[in-house]
Amino acid sequence: MTKDTSIQYLPGVGPKRAQLLESELGIRTLEDLVHLYPFRYIDRSSIVRIADVHPDLAQVQVRATVQKVRLFAKNGAELPADQLKYNMVSRLSAIVADESGEMEMVFFKGVKWMHARLVPGSTFIFFGKPAVFGSRLNMVHPEVDAPDAGTTGVLTGVYPSTEKLKNAGITGKVMLRLMGTALQEILPVVQETLPDYILKEKGLVPLTYALRQIHFPVDQAALAKASYRLKFEELFLLQLSLLKQKYIRSRNAVGFVMNQVGQPFNDCYNALPYQLTGAQKRVIKEIREDMRSGHQMNRLLQGDVGSGKTMVAVLSALIAVGNGYQACIMAPTEVLSQQHYANVSKYLRPTGVKCALLTGTTTAARRREIHAGLLDGSIGILIGTHALIEDTVQFRALGLAIVDEQHRFGVEQRARLWNKGWGGTAPHVLVMTATPIPRTLAMTLYGDLDVSVIDEMPPGRKPITTLCVGEGKRHAMHNFIRDEIAKGRQAFIVYPLIFESEKMDYKNLELGYEEIVKAFPLPQYKVAIVHGQQNAADKAFNMDAFAAGRANILVSTTVIEVGVDVPNASVMVIESAERFGLSQLHQLRGRVGRGAERSYCILMKGTKISKESQKRLDLLCATENGFELAEEDMKMRGPGDLEGTQQSGLPISLNIASLAKDGLILSDARAYAQHILDLDPTLQEQKNAPLLMELQRDKYQSKDYSKIS
Ligand code: ADP
Numbered sequence: 001m002t003k004d005t006s007i008q009y010l011p012g013v014g015p016k017r018a019q020l021l022e023s024e025l026g027i028r029t030l031e032d033l034v035h036l037y038p039f040r041y042i043d044r045s046s047i048v049r050i051a052d053v054h055p056d057l058a059q060v061q062v063r064a065t066v067q068k069v070r071l072f073a074k075n076g077a078e079l080p081a082d083q084l085k086y087n088m089v090s091r092l093s094a095i096v097a098d099e100s101g102e103m104e105m106v107f108f109k110g111v112k113w114m115h116a117r118l119v120p121g122s123t124f125i126f127f128g129k130p131a132v133f134g135s136r137l138n139m140v141h142p143e144v145d146a147p148d149a150g151t152t153g154v155l156t157g158v159y160p161s162t163e164k165l166k167n168a169g170i171t172g173k174v175m176l177r178l179m180g181t182a183l184q185e186i187l188p189v190v191q192e193t194l195p196d197y198i199l200k201e202k203g204l205v206p207l208t209y210a211l212r213q214i215h216f217p218v219d220q221a222a223l224a225k226a227s228y229r230l231k232f233e234e235l236f237l238l239q240l241s242l243l244k245q246k247y248i249r250s251r252n253a254v255g256f257v258m259n260q261v262g263q264p265f266n267d268c269y270n271a272l273p274y275q276l277t278g279a280q281k282r283v284i285k286e287i288r289e290d291m292r293s294g295h296q297m298n299r300l301l302q303g304d305v306g307s308g309k310t311m312v313a314v315l316s317a318l319i320a321v322g323n324g325y326q327a328c329i330m331a332p333t334e335v336l337s338q339q340h341y342a343n344v345s346k347y348l349r350p351t352g353v354k355c356a357l358l359t360g361t362t363t364a365a366r367r368r369e370i371h372a373g374l375l376d377g378s379i380g381i382l383i384g385t386h387a388l389i390e391d392t393v394q395f396r397a398l399g400l401a402i403v404d405e406q407h408r409f410g411v412e413q414r415a416r417l418w419n420k421g422w423g424g425t426a427p428h429v430l431v432m433t434a435t436p437i438p439r440t441l442a443m444t445l446y447g448d449l450d451v452s453v454i455d456e457m458p459p460g461r462k463p464i465t466t467l468c469v470g471e472g473k474r475h476a477m478h479n480f481i482r483d484e485i486a487k488g489r490q491a492f493i494v495y496p497l498i499f500e501s502e503k504m505d506y507k508n509l510e511l512g513y514e515e516i517v518k519a520f521p522l523p524q525y526k527v528a529i530v531h532g533q534q535n536a537a538d539k540a541f542n543m544d545a546f547a548a549g550r551a552n553i554l555v556s557t558t559v560i561e562v563g564v565d566v567p568n569a570s571v572m573v574i575e576s577a578e579r580f581g582l583s584q585l586h587q588l589r590g591r592v593g594r595g596a597e598r599s600y601c602i603l604m605k606g607t608k609i610s611k612e613s614q615k616r617l618d619l620l621c622a623t624e625n626g627f628e629l630a631e632e633d634m635k636m637r638g639p640g641d642l643e644g645t646q647q648s649g650l651p652i653s654l655n656i657a658s659l660a661k662d663g664l665i666l667s668d669a670r671a672y673a674q675h676i677l678d679l680d681p682t683l684q685e686q687k688n689a690p691l692l693m694e695l696q697r698d699k700y701q702s703k704d705y706s707k708i709s
């Protein structure tokens, strides 16, 4: 057998089970099988006294002697112990005891066999999860082993499984047996994947050792070494592939050379009403270097809500214009595009550069004007929704494409921007996100991009006071909003709308709106409402009323999450806050605290919220640092669920390493991968041949990373 042999040829598998293992776990070959690692280990090294067993324990094993066995029918009636019609038996109960006490073992299946086996007076090791039923301590379907069997394996691996696999008899025990056989076949022919010198430099154990110990560890120390080696390898190869592609691209991708800063940039810069922050200046410098390097820029700009990314976008766009090119800024929503358009127009006033807004609601006549202006070059900057990537939109010379909140766009939409460059050359690309992404995730998700971070807020911002209160404080909350309105401020009230289509959620929103209108009646108060099912005109009317200060309160769904800028708003109330993720709550909170006044975020929580939800809300009250929150969010929910990752997706699914837990290994692996590429950028040296071979594998080919942005 070789590593590519189908698992169906393993003793005890066969075509049927092989089929099932493939469809359920994606395992086809022996190699696949040995790379399915236990997700936890059971410590069977100790035997617990029955007196010490309690239902909070995970799985335990006891060594006990059978006292009494009873059989029960479906209706609960006890059946005679010499029962031979086992089909009438629905439950077998065995009372077992050790010197410290007694407990019950319960079986609903395999009753006949257990009945024969559990002869009173005989001793076994019972292994399972303790529970309490009635007032009696029990275990349901424990594993039953010979009395001397318990202490053989010290740590027993537990493998991922599914209902179908269990039904087909592929239990944990069977998996262990298959794994044992597969290892016997594979280990003698396994090829070391990492070059010798890397094992030495990084102090890693060989692959064969790692594989044996990850499945059948002799002790905790061996397991730790094995798991470190496999995690390092996984993260290292992934980073190596990302960095190698980045290297190849930056060498091959020709970019428009934008040598000068240009007059428009200077005109805008000199007229700015404020000083740029140090972080803004640094980032603009990084972008400027990219744009004149001759290579195509592919840069991710991360900056918390309110950190001033728009200004960076405008100045970058003006560099393009100052060099004779055009720029576009694509935003995910109509509202956001309009807001960008309003802001950008303001900044452009001193420059004489013309910008235009193109969205789904732009009239046909206006569209024609814009198309013409783009072709003759009189429009320097185009702002809009994905309407601007339609085929009919042609630029004279697009040199820079900026994508705001890039994770809201699909890969394909973003790729279409690449094709709009002048003369077939891709434009420079700057993608911006306000979603702080944990460093480890950014390194993986955007491993082949250059990353700039605005890690400094514009001066003069007041901290936002965040509090979390229950239903009992609703009245007080209303009074608080009245006080703020009396001071001339405005308030947001946001309702969760997890699925735009969910009727229940709309019901909540509508009821909430009615309640607010009652509590804040006309003519003294004006309440606006915005949600996803309104038509564009209603939405714009309500938004404008709030933005212009005609409405005191804006009741809305999360459509306001992204980018809405109303500096006069000082209160953000979030209803059913427990239903939002941490990052999203943070984004919403960022809608206030933009003006000079003190701002507040009030998290209204439901009556029955889980411990974990409470922890999330507490964390939000404790810190305003978006990166810290993102790290925590990832620890609690895993990287897959994080805002910002759903659409782009991880470039590869990790088998053993975790972005949430293995940050240190990841940083080390990335630095080391970079070090190796610095010495041998294309991995042509003989000693790196194994690496080159690994990178040829399918999983590193599956995505065109270079177009991920
Ligand atoms: P975001 O990063 O969330 O897109 P914006 O670009 O909308 O942030 O900026 C938030 C607010 O901060 C805007 O009102 C903007 O005018 C202001 N601002 C940006 N940069 C500075 C600065 N250097 N100094 C003072 N205010 C700034």
Ligand code: MG
Binding pocket: 309, 310, 434, 563
């Ligand atoms: Mg913004």
